[in-house]
Amino acid sequence: MINTVYSNIFSDNEIILINNIINKELGRRVIVEDESFVNSTEHNYIIKSLNGRMMLEHLPMPLNIFEKVKNIVGSEYRGLGSVYTEYDPKHNGNPSLNMHYDRFNDNLCFDYQLDSSTVWPIKIEDKEFILNNNEGITFMTKSQYHGRPEKIFKDGEYVKMLFFFFEKVSNE
Numbered sequence: 001m002i003n004t005v006y007s008n009i010f011s012d013n014e015i016i017l018i019n020n021i022i023n024k025e026l027g028r029r030v031i032v033e034d035e036s037f038v039n040s041t042e043h044n045y046i047i048k049s050l051n052g053r054m055m056l057e058h059l060p061m062p063l064n065i066f067e068k069v070k071n072i073v074g075s076e077y078r079g080l081g082s083v084y085t086e087y088d089p090k091h092n093g094n095p096s097l098n099m100h101y102d103r104f105n106d107n108l109c110f111d112y113q114l115d116s117s118t119v120w121p122i123k124i125e126d127k128e129f130i131l132n133n134n135e136g137i138t139f140m141t142k143s144q145y146h147g148r149p150e151k152i153f154k155d156g157e158y159v160k161m162l163f164f165f166f167e168k169v170s171n172e
């Protein structure tokens with residue numbers, strides 16, 4: 001069901017595996033700290049770091065990790081890919097995520113909280129959700145208005161998220 005919070009998503013070992021993948025990608029990619037990444041076609045090779053947000057797109061994710069999330073969202077969905085995002089003022093600014101609709105397709109996003117040292121609710125339409133670590137929530141990226149309330153992050157405050165994207169498998 002959309003906008004449901006799920007708990008205890010991954011095992012300790014799976015979380016270690018995910019962190020290893022993230023660290024490996026951080027080690028091999030080039031950091032881009034200005035708007036030039038907007039027009040980049042090198043999404044596999046760069047770390048986007050601007051406005052309090054650091055992002056790794058096209059994160060290589062083991063099948064068993066993706067399958068676990070797929071089992072939660074349901075067999076009518078097909079996995080598209082995953083993105084890692086870190087909100088932290090050390091990434092060139094105070095994090096903010098104004099309410100918005102995503103462009104392009106109305107995919108389902110499984111918004112997973114890998115780690116955080118602070119509370120920053122997720123707003124979907126007019127409802128606020130607070131995730132704990134190792135919890136996730138589903139929402140539709142284009143048809144549901146989503147974002148986060150304004151918050152001034154202090155040094156040491158961060159929120160680390162993984163986004164798993166899915167599209168509906170058509171019956172035709």
Ligand SMILES: [Fe+2]
Pocket residue numbers: 100101102141146
């Ligand atoms: Fe969005």
